[in-house]
Amino acid sequence: MGSMTVEEIYKDRKKFSKQVFEVASSDLVNMGITVVSYTLKDIRDEEGAKGYLKSLGMARTAEVKRDARIGEAEARAEATIKEAIAEEQRMASVFLNDTEIAKAKRDFELKKAAYDVEVQTKNAEAEMAYELQAAKTKQRIKEEQMQIQVVERTQQIAVQEQEIARRERELESTIRRPAEAEKFRLEKIAEANHKRVLLEAEAEAESTRLRGEAEAFAIQAKAAAEAEQMAKKAEAWKEYKEAAMIDMYLDVLPKVAAEVAAPLSQAKKITMVSTGTGEVGAAKLTGEILDIVNKVPMLVKSMTGVDISKSVHAA
Secondary structure, eight states: OTTSOHHHHHHOHHHHHHHHHHHHHHHHHHTTOOOOOOOOOOOOOTTGGGSHHHHHHHHHHHHHHHHHHHHHHHHHHHHHHHHHHHHHHHHHHHHHHHHHHHHHHHHHHHHHHHHHHHHHHHHHHHHHHHHHHHHHHHHHHHHHHHHHHHHHHHHHHHHHHHHHHHHHHHHIIIIIHHHHHHHHHHHHHHHHHHHHHHHHHHHHHHHHHHHHHHHHHHHHHHHHHHHHHHHHHHHHHHHSHHHHHHHHHHHHHHHHHHHHHHHHHHOSOOOOOOOSSSOOTHHHHHHHHHHHHHTHHHHHHHHHOOOHHHHHHHO
C-alpha cells in the first residue's frame, strides 16, 4: 500500500482495496483471525471537505462530468448522424418510389400516346379512304355528265350544220343571185358615174386654168397701170417736190385732226374747270385740238428732217 501514490489510491480503489486486504489478512492471520471479505466504504483525509482527496474528487468529478457531456454530445451527434442517414435513406426511398411512379406514369403516357396516334392514324386513313372513294365517285359522275353534254353538243352541232346548209341554199336562191345581179348593175352605174365625174373634173380644171390666166392677165395689167401711175407721180414729185409735199400734207392734215378729235366724239360728258382767264367751252377744246395739229410739222421734221412749215411758207 505504501507503494501507491495518493492519486493512485483515489483513482484505482480496486487495486488499493486489494492491497489493503492482502496486508490486513497477513497481519490478522498471525493473530489467528481470518478475513473472508471486507468493503472499502470511503477514502478521505483529515482535512475533510477542504482536503486533498476532496480536491481530487472534485477534479475527478469534473472530468467525469466533462466525459459525460462529451459522451452525451457524441451520442447526440451520433444520433443526429444516424437520424440524418435514416432520413436520407427514407428520402431516397421516397425519391426512388416517386421515380418509379413517374417512370410508370411516363411509360403509360407514352404507350397511351402511341395508341392514340395509331387510333388517329387508322381513323385518318379510314376518313381519307372514304373521301378518296367519294371523290372518285364524284369524278365518275362528272365524267358521265360531261360525256352526256358532249353527245348533246354534238347533236346540237349537227342540227346547226343542217340549219346552216338550209340557210345557205335559201340565201343562194333568194339573196345571193339577185345581189350579184344588183351588184353588176351598180358596177355599171358606178363606172358611168366615174367617167362622168372625170369629164366634169377635166372641164372644171380647164375652166379654172382659163380663169386663172384671165385673172393673172388682169392683175398684170393693173400692176402695169399702177406702176405707170407711180412713175408719173414720181416724175411729178421730182418736178414739183415742195408742192407735192404740201399737197400731201394738206390732204393728210384733216385726217390727223379727225383722229385727234375722235376720242372726244366718244365722250358722253365733259366737265371743264376754268381759273377765270382764257377761253372756255367749245373754243377751249377746239384750241387744244389745233395745238396738237400744229405740233405735227415738228414731229415730221424730227422723224424725216423735212421742215413742212418752211415749205408751206415758201410756197
